Amino acid sequence: MPSYSVPLRDMKFVYNELFDPTDISALPGFEDATEDLINPILEEAARLAENELFPLNTTGDLEGCQFDNGHVTTPQGFIDAYKQYAEGGWVGLPCDPKYGGQGIPAAVNVLMEEMACSANVSFATYVGLTRGAYRAVNTFANDDLKNQFLPKMVSGEWSGTMCLTEPQCGTDLGLIKTKAALQSDGTYTLSGTKIFITAGEHDLTQNIIHLVLGRLPDAPKGIKGISLFLVPKFLPDTEGNPSTRNPIFCARIENKMGIKASATCEMNLDGATGWLVGEPHKGMRAMFTMMNDARLGVGIQGLGIGESAYQAAATYARDRQQGRALTGAKTPDAPADSLLVHPDIRRTLLTMRAFTEGARALAVWIGRNIDIRDHSNDAEAKKQADDIVQLLTPIVKSYLSEAGHDNAQMAIQIYGGHGYIRENGVEQYARDARIAMIYEGANGIQALDLVGRKMPAHMGRYLRRFFHPIQDWIGAHTADPDLQPFVLPLAKAFGRLQMATGQIAKAGLKDPNEAAAASSEYLKLFALVALAFLWARMAQTAMRQKDSSEPEFYEAKIKTAQFFMERVLPQTGALFSSIMAGGSTLMNFSDDAF
C-alpha cells in the first residue's frame, strides 16, 4: 500500500513565499485570510485527507459502487467519511457565507482540492460536482432557487450533478435531445436519457440536485437551443425538506477502468419536475460557468494523483534494494543498494516532482486570479484576473491531467512488476487518473478552446496578459548571473511560444484546420512555458532563502528548477517543430486509408 502525507511545506512555499499572500488578504471579504487562519485550515484538511479519505482509496477501488434496482451503494466507509467531510464544513469551503459557506479564498481551496484528489479522487468527485452545481445556481438562478437549494448544497446535506452527456452526444452538446416543457405552475417537466453522470445516484446525501441540459419546444436547433434546469431527486416540501420522489432514476452504473468508487450513472428522466436556471436557450452559458470550475477541478485531479504517485514512487525507490551503484556499492553491507542510486530512477522521480511542484504553483496562480476576479473592487484588476483564468483554464485542465497520468505511469514503472499488482495500489493511480484527460471536455477540445477562442479573444488580449509579465520578468533578470540557468531556457522556450502563436494566428486565419492541427502541441508548449516561468520564479524565491534554517528545502527547489529547465523544457523544441510542420499532410490523408 502506498503512503501519502500532504506536502504542507511545499504548499505553504507556494502560497506564502512564491506569491504574496497579502494580495489575497487585501481583497474585500478576505481580510481574515492571513497565515493565522489559513495554516490551521490546511493542517486540518491534511489530517482529514490523510486519516479519513486516503485509507478508503484502495478499498474503494476494490469494492467499487454497487447498483441494485435504482439504488447505488458507495464502498464501505464512504458514508462516514462524507459525514465528517460535510460536518467539518469542507464542502462549502470556498462558498459564499451568505449560504453557509466558509468564504475561503480559491487559492486556498485549490490546495484543499489537491489533498482530496491525492487521497481519494473517487471521493473527491462527489464533492467536486456539488461545487460546480453550486456555482451555476449561484450565478444564474433566481433568488428563490438560490435560497431554497444553496444552503443545503453548501452544507453538504444535498449534493449536485451536471447532466450533460447523452448517448449520441458527448462533446457535441448541440445534439442534445432531452425535452423540457413549461407547466402551468412555472415549473418544467423533463424527459430524456443522460449518460456518464458522475454521482448521479448514491447513498451519501438525502437529496441530489441535478443540473440538466434540455431543450424547450420552441428551441432553436443546435447549442443555441439548450436550456439549463435544476431537477432535484426529491422535490422539497414547503419546509424545504426532501419530499416527493421526482422521476429522475438511475438505470445503471458503468463498469469503468478506474474511479470505481465514484458512481457513473445512466439517468432517465421520465417527466421529472425542474426549474429553469437562467434564461431559456441560454443554458450553454450557464453550463460553461460550471464547466470552467469543473475543468480546473479536473486539472487538480491530475496534480493530486501526480503527487501521491510521486510519493509512492519515492518511498518505494528509497526502500527497495536492487542492484548496485555503477560507481561502486553504496551500502556494501546490505544485499543491494537502494534504487535511489540509479540515475534513471532519479531522473524519473525528478520528472515527477518537477511536474507536481510546478503544477501546484500554476493551480494557486489561477486560484489567486479567481479570487481577484470574484472579490476585487477594482474593475480593471477583475478584468485582468478573469483574462488569466480564461486563458489558463484549458491549459490547466489538459496539461495537469495528462502529466498527472504520466506521473502515475512513472510510479508503476519504478515499482516494476509490483506496480502491476492491484493490491500494491499504484496501478490504481493510473486508472483513476486516466479519466481526467477525457471528462469535462476531452483534452483535444481544450486545445481547440485555446487556439479557437482564447487566442483570438479581444484581439489577443488574454495572450498579452500572460506574455507581458513573462517578458518583463525575463527583461528584469537577463543580467542576473545567478538566474542565468533559468532565464535563458525560459527565454528560449518563450520565443518558441511567441513564434508558434504568430504562425498559428496567421495560418489559422486562412484555414481554421491549420490552427486545429497544431492545437494540442501548442497547448503543451504553452503549459511548459507557464511552468518554466513559475519554476524560474520558484528558483529565485528559493535563492533568496540561502541563509534560512531550511537550506535543504530551498536547495531541492533550486535543483528541481534546474532539472526542469535541462530535461523537461527541451520538449518545447519538438513541439515547436511539429507546430511549424503545418496540417497539410494530415488533412490530405485519404479518409478511406484510415
Add this chain to the structure above:
Amino acid sequence: MPSYSVPLRDMKFVYNELFDPTDISALPGFEDATEDLINPILEEAARLAENELFPLNTTGDLEGCQFDNGHVTTPQGFIDAYKQYAEGGWVGLPCDPKYGGQGIPAAVNVLMEEMACSANVSFATYVGLTRGAYRAVNTFANDDLKNQFLPKMVSGEWSGTMCLTEPQCGTDLGLIKTKAALQSDGTYTLSGTKIFITAGEHDLTQNIIHLVLGRLPDAPKGIKGISLFLVPKFLPDTEGNPSTRNPIFCARIENKMGIKASATCEMNLDGATGWLVGEPHKGMRAMFTMMNDARLGVGIQGLGIGESAYQAAATYARDRQQGRALTGAKTPDAPADSLLVHPDIRRTLLTMRAFTEGARALAVWIGRNIDIRDHSNDAEAKKQADDIVQLLTPIVKSYLSEAGHDNAQMAIQIYGGHGYIRENGVEQYARDARIAMIYEGANGIQALDLVGRKMPAHMGRYLRRFFHPIQDWIGAHTADPDLQPFVLPLAKAFGRLQMATGQIAKAGLKDPNEAAAASSEYLKLFALVALAFLWARMAQTAMRQKDSSEPEFYEAKIKTAQFFMERVLPQTGALFSSIMAGGSTLMNFSDDAF
C-alpha cells in the same frame, strides 16, 4: 466491442516489398520459404487470430483466471482455442523440424506473433513462454533432455515457463535464494519461492516445464553463482508420459492491472526434482538466451496491441458523428460530421499508424537477422546479423512496448468517455499493454543494456553495423529530389544520434552514471532514428509503385512516412538536448530530499 482484422496487406508489403524475401529463401533450410508457402501461412494464422483468439479477448479480461487450491482455471474458451492453436502446429512454427517444429523463418514468425498479440495478448503469453523455454533447452541442454522434452513442448502438448523472479529480486537476479542440491541419480532437488511466473500453472496443457534459476551449494555469490534447471510439473515416466507430481506448486495468482487471462503465479518449490540445463553456475547465460527471445516477444506485444488499438480508434473515429468540420459541414444531412473531419483526431490516428507500420518493419528486420544468424553458412554474415540482433533487442523491447502502450492510450482518448468503459474494450488494451514496459527487464534496464553493454561491445562494432547502412543510404539518396522530405529529416536525426553517442561514450568513460543518466533518452532517440530509416525506405519503396493497381495503398504509405518525419521525428531534438544536459543535476540532488 472493437473489431480487428489482420493487416495482411501491410505485412506483405514489409516482408516482400520493403525487404527482399529471397534473402531468406536463399538460406539453408528455408528453400521452401517462398510466397507460395508464406502467404497461405499468414492467411491461415490471420483466420485463427481473428476468429478464435480475438473473440476471447474481452471475455477473458472480464472473467480472468481463477485460483482454487493450487489449480488455475483459464477463462472460458481458452482450452478450446489452445487446442486448435497447438493442433494447427502454431506453437512450434519457428521451431526445429527435428523436434516437430515447422521450421518457419523468424521473419514470418514475428508477424504471426503480432497477430496473436493483437488478438489476445493474454493468450499469447502462454505460447510465448513455451518458445522461450524451448530455446533455452534447445541451446543449452544435453541431448537426453532435448529428446525427452522438446517434442512435447514444440507440439504444444506441454508448455514452458521461466522462473526467475523472487520476492527480494526482480531486476537483480544475483539475489536469488532458491536452493538446488545434486542427488545421487544425477538429478537435483530444488527449494524456494518464485513470484510473477507467467503461465506457472494453468489448465491448457498436460504438463508444464519450468525453467528455474537456482543456486548450488558451492555457488559463488551473486549472478556468477546462478544455475538453470528444468523442473517439470509432472515427472515423465519411462514412456515419456506425465507421471509423478513434482512438488512445484502454485500458491496463488496475482490480481493484476491487465492481462487478467494470463495466470501470474507464485510458485513454491519444495524439494522438486530437476535437471541441470547447461553448466553449473552458468545459468545467467542460458537465461539471457531465452530472455532475449522473450524481449523481442514483449516488444511485439506492444506492436500487436498498438495495431488493434489503432484499428479500434480508426473505426470509431469513422463511425462516430460529433461536431462539424471547421471549414463547414462535410455531411450536412447527417446530425454531425464524422470524427475524421477533426485535425487533432487525424493527427492522433496518424501518430498511431506511423508507429505500428514502422515498428512492424523493425520487427521483421530483426526477424530477418535472426534467420541469417541461425541459418546462414557464411560466418561473417552470421556475425553481422547477430550484431544487429544484439543491438536492436533492447530497443525493440523498450520502444515498442512504450509506444504500443501510448497507442492504447490514444485509442481511449479517441473513444472519449466511451473509452473508459470496460465493456467497450479499448481501456483493456492500455491495461494489457502496460506490463510490457516492465517484464523481461524493465525498460530502464534495457536502456542500461544499450549504453552499458551494446554500445561499447567490440569497440563499437554493433553500432557501426547499424550506423554504416544508414550513412550509406543517406549518401546514396542525398541528391534524389523525390526523397528530400525523407532524407533530410533522417540525416538531421541521425546526426543527433551520432553526436549523442559520442557524448555518452566520452562522458560515460569518466563516470558511468553519466551514461546511465542519458540512457532512456538515448534509447528512444536510437529507436526514432531506426524507424526514420525504415520509413524513408518504405516511402522509397512505395514511390516506385506509383503506377501500380493500388495507388491509394502506396500513397498512404508515403503520406504516413511524411507525417512521421514532420510530427514524430522532431522529438529527437528534445531527446538530444536532454542527453547533452548531463547527469550532474540529478546525481547531486540530495537523497533525503526525495
